[in-house]
Amino acid sequence: MPPRSSRKRAEPEEENAGGRPFWSGTLTFGLVSVPVSLFPAARTVRTSLRMLGPDGQPLARKYYAEKTGKDLDADEVVRGYEVDKEKFVIVTDEELERLAPEKTRDIDLKQFVPAESIPPIYFERGYFLTPAAGSQKAYKLLAETMDKSGLAGIATFVMRGKEYLVAIFSDKGILRAETMRFADELRSPADVGLPKKKEVPKASVTKFEKLIANKSKKQFTPAKLADKQTDSLLKLVKKKQSKRENVVKVEEEMETDHKVVDLVKILKQSLGGKK
Amino acid sequence: MAARAIWKGEIKVGTTKVPVKLYSAVQDRTVRFHVLDDRAKKRVKQHMVDPDSGEEVPTEEIQKGYEIEPGRYVILTAEDLEKLQPPASRDIEIVEFVPQTKISEQWYDRPYYLGPDGDEKDYFALAEALKNKESEGIAHWVMRNKYYAGALRAVDDYLFLFTLRDAKEVILADDLTKPSGAAPTQKELAMAKQLVEMLQGEFSPTEYKDEYRERVMEFIEKKAKGHAPRLKAVKAKRQTAALDNVLAKSIESLRKKEKRAA
Numbered sequence: 001m002p003p004r005s006s007r008k009r010a011e012p013e014e015e016n017a018g019g020r021p022f023w024s025g026t027l028t029f030g031l032v033s034v035p036v037s038l039f040p041a042a043r044t045v046r047t048s049l050r051m052l053g054p055d056g057q058p059l060a061r062k063y064y065a066e067k068t069g070k071d072l073d074a075d076e077v078v079r080g081y082e083v084d085k086e087k088f089v090i091v092t093d094e095e096l097e098r099l100a101p102e103k104t105r106d107i108d109l110k111q112f113v114p115a116e117s118i119p120p121i122y123f124e125r126g127y128f129l130t131p132a133a134g135s136q137k138a139y140k141l142l143a144e145t146m147d148k149s150g151l152a153g154i155a156t157f158v159m160r161g162k163e164y165l166v167a168i169f170s171d172k173g174i175l176r177a178e179t180m181r182f183a184d185e186l187r188s189p190a191d192v193g194l195p196k197k198k199e200v201p202k203a204s205v206t207k208f209e210k211l212i213a214n215k216s217k218k219q220f221t222p223a224k225l226a227d228k229q230t231d232s233l234l235k236l237v238k239k240k241q242s243k244r245e246n247v248v249k250v251e252e253e254m255e256t257d258h259k260v261v262d263l264v265k266i267l268k269q270s271l272g273g274k275k
Numbered sequence: 276m277a278a279r280a281i282w283k284g285e286i287k288v289g290t291t292k293v294p295v296k297l298y299s300a301v302q303d304r305t306v307r308f309h310v311l312d313d314r315a316k317k318r319v320k321q322h323m324v325d326p327d328s329g330e331e332v333p334t335e336e337i338q339k340g341y342e343i344e345p346g347r348y349v350i351l352t353a354e355d356l357e358k359l360q361p362p363a364s365r366d367i368e369i370v371e372f373v374p375q376t377k378i379s380e381q382w383y384d385r386p387y388y389l390g391p392d393g394d395e396k397d398y399f400a401l402a403e404a405l406k407n408k409e410s411e412g413i414a415h416w417v418m419r420n421k422y423y424a425g426a427l428r429a430v431d432d433y434l435f436l437f438t439l440r441d442a443k444e445v446i447l448a449d450d451l452t453k454p455s456g457a458a459p460t461q462k463e464l465a466m467a468k469q470l471v472e473m474l475q476g477e478f479s480p481t482e483y484k485d486e487y488r489e490r491v492m493e494f495i496e497k498k499a500k501g502h503a504p505r506l507k508a509v510k511a512k513r514q515t516a517a518l519d520n521v522l523a524k525s526i527e528s529l530r531k532k533e534k535r536a537a
Contacts, residue, residue: 030525136456163487193277208404
């Protein structure tokens, strides 16, 4: 298995190639266990450009040894922690796996909190939970109970060599997990060096309150977040395509690694109890 | 030590401008590994190769392409890419304000602190006004040649700017269908409600520690000294009994715990 990249976090969509769940495990509350699968709740918008060679052939990123210049395959590289300058401790996948005690691999909801009480600075990434075969009833029981009480469940668990703090929400009968930052991963105003608040004239506050009131809407419209850059990129691509400008075609082979995955379809199947 | 600002801009609400500095609100504590050449135990380099020939393709020969269908690409030249860059601007344009509860967790991406740049009066006045109105602003800005969309929010006395996910990215529960299968009974629902209420509390983030990170670091330190502990293999999972039985047992065991604590 290739080591996890040192800089970049695992991108769920990449890991999700072929529609497999990001993670499968057990969600528990009290002594009730609900076997579930996790799927990303966000798609990667495919505007990232591919790197192509002079003839338009898609290129592959490869590791190589600096000294010999030789390319290295996945089984020729290892993961190392730099303890001293250029001195590394090798850590294997197996060791990382075994370092997690068994009970830490379940999402054990030990606490429930009002769903709207968690500040947004904590939220990192969302995943939908789907019930495993035979666990639909327990899944619905938890979803319905949380929905009625307006509560979210909190847990920590270890997945793929990292511990996650998560909040589980019931979202229209579907359970959604949001991974959260740990408190020590967030800076305080003092860490950043922000000045202490000074008393401000009432008139200044009123001025801004009026400006806010003037521009207030009752609802949030996601379309307001439209990414102009993506739109103009797609427009240019269309234009060039219709003019047949700079269009290249290459023989496709072994392209399973970046197949487009229809996440919504997979989620629907999984929620419907189909494999 | 004070953090360094990533960027400087001006929040634009109507015709009023509030100069601010932007700082990351996150300090990543993930244990960082390097990819090493197994034989030499040296850091590896990366390059782009033609998968057919295995030959390296030098940077100046690499082209960028958008895949319009499998195997067909539209090449975007350096000139094209330059034209796509948004015009440089210092404005954090607030297009509208919405009630604080209207943007669900799913949209939030990265938080940034905004700090006053020069004049502090308007900065703290805007934060106070946002708090009083329980509003957050939908913002657009250009930072380092890239468009961003996000939310301007007040947390305590300070302003935060969050990047929000793109509308095309987020999958909403509305797009999905509720799970199929048998519904829980009234009795089960009543017991589950009781169980969840027993576990109810306030969200207190400092209670949760990344213990696994500490374990990994401890293990690395021991291994560096040459005596890594032997680690046990992972065991398989257990199974569960009937739902109402398990619920009853859960409630009972929590009650016992409460009694012991009392």
